[in-house]
Amino acid sequence: MSEVLNYIWLGVLAVFTGPDLFSLFGIGIPVAPIMVLGGLLTGIAVGATPGLAGPMAMAISLPILISIFGFTPDALLPVFGFLIGIMKGATVGGAVPAILFNMPGTPDALMTTLDGYPMAQSGQPRRALRIAQLSSVTGDTFSDIVLFVCAPFLAVVVEAYLDLPEKTALLILSITFIAAVMGSSVGKGLLAVGLGLLASFVGTGQSLTPRLTFGVPELSGGFPLVAAILGVLIVGEIFKGIEDLVRGGNSGRKGAQTLAEGVKDRLQPGDIRRIAPYVGRSALIGTIIGALPGVGSTLAATLGYSYATRRHKARKQPEDTAFGAGAPEGIAATEAANSAVSGANLIPVLSLGIPGNAAAVFLILAADSIGGFNPGPAVFRFTTPEVNPELVIAFGIFTLMSIGNLLNWLIGGSFMRSMGVLARIPQHILLPVVLLITLTAIYVQETSLFALWVTFGFGILGYLFRRSDIPVLPFVIAFILAQPLEQTAREAFAATGANPWFLFSSVTSAVFMLASLAAVVLLGRNRM
């Protein structure tokens, strides 16, 4: 136990005794907490701007952060701090345009419009925003606590009980599960996974001749990771948005809901007591959903809202506002559920190295670009007396997340109330600007026009995925996990004496493989 406490303390120290950003009255101000603050404010602004999203801001920030902090282990915590700040801020910020303009800033804030906008229309936008912020931060904090407890525990169990065949089977189960639960059909989910795996195998392999390159020398090192991921995830979304506007979609913003003056527009007595049970229940739902890789915050928000509607109907007093007409419980249930996803989403990343959502993808990209930290079960090795630096970073990340929550509690509310103006930026200006920023950010990292063509190509692929209703995230996750999967399988095959049935050589790996099959068959049958 003492070694655990020692590592927690080292993680806290790593954050607060890292490089100083500046000195105030002779006291050095450490850079990592300031980066969390910067990321949080950026994230709230991005979340409050419809058409932008947390992953976009993370994509653009990453090369800038790496340029500033370099490729040394000292860079890890400041860079993670900023990215974690964006992740937390964007979740809160998405509620701003949903409440003020009936326009969700992020897809998971869609349900927030149902009660948030009517409350704002009735002259209480500040009250609606405050309820959203309190519920969101509570859900997020609860989810982070579950992460802090579960991730190390899960990683220790995985490292202690799973050998190479079981780890291979676990990776297959994760990828299959993501394919089965995301998108409109299992077939399309599996197609995304298959293409992601195949794209990742280009230019790699163990022989001296790189495979699957069509003889193109630029592909001998494979597709640049950043270019491929940002292409599918960000550029594809931009292309779709541009086409929607070319078709004559709504590029402008709806009539502004200005903050009403002179109305009793703040938290009212009894509000906290009224929303508390809804926040608690939704935080639990969001955390459970978030711990499953690939299951998004939109589902969590929908489930949270549905359960809240049922509870509200059963216990409604005559004077209570109905759901859909500006009920504070409706805002609270949605915001707590969608925010509780973000912390729990990091459980599979930190404990297994398996990214479950787009934000986790960018944390892995940052770790991969900087080096010195490989998310996965090996991180949580409590070695003594020699210190495991990766474990110190992991507890540093937990410290940064706690700082993010604290800042969100203290200043998130007032900052988000001032962000309503961002919802008025027209999308026909925003999208091309974000495209140029993304392409420049990729070039700065890869310094090759070929990387821009790769980004464009993967952007077209992402666009076609979206137009054909093929989910994008399974492609990205398969692309990231393809090489660890192949490497683990090669080692497992060799370690079991070239046993072709190595995936069924133990009960655990056989169970994982059967669970993969069950995910495809059962989840597929439900949707056919």
Next chain:
Amino acid sequence: MHRNTADLALGLCVVVLALLAIFAWVPNDTATGIIQKIRGRQSIGDAMAPTLAALLIGLSGLLITLESRRKSAQEGPHVSLFNLGFLAILTGIFLASVLLMRWSGPLLVGLFGPEGAVYRDLRDTMPWKLSGFVIGGTFLVGGLISLMQRRVSWTAVCVGLLTAGLLIAVFDLPFSDILLPPNGDL
């Protein structure tokens, strides 16, 4: 029986492409087979993982074909001729932007630069080093805004210039070791 023709076509195309990958692409573009034997020990070859991925793609194609039987013809989004036309225009704008980025610097140096100088010698010198990025970047942003507004406007050009200027301020001014496009290639 209802059938979604778009999904059916997608499923069949995917199956054909998977078969091509399994029987033509992977065997001809990998140096080792599915299993290789080195000094009497068997190990997984470079063709194993791509073949399994292609098999998975083929299986997904079959599933999509089966799923298409349960959907109505109108159900779900699909790629239309309008989408393909949009992609053609988008590709044109992107191609022109990259070409402008790549060649306007050398062209300007050739026309107005010091005598005998080539772009490579001046790629660290103002204003030459930023010329390609500003012209290509402005064209990309301005072109896309004009496409969405269906008219060319000075606002679109100004937004493009401002974006390029902002990126220069973020990347080029504070960091001497960062190269903006296309200077890493020249």
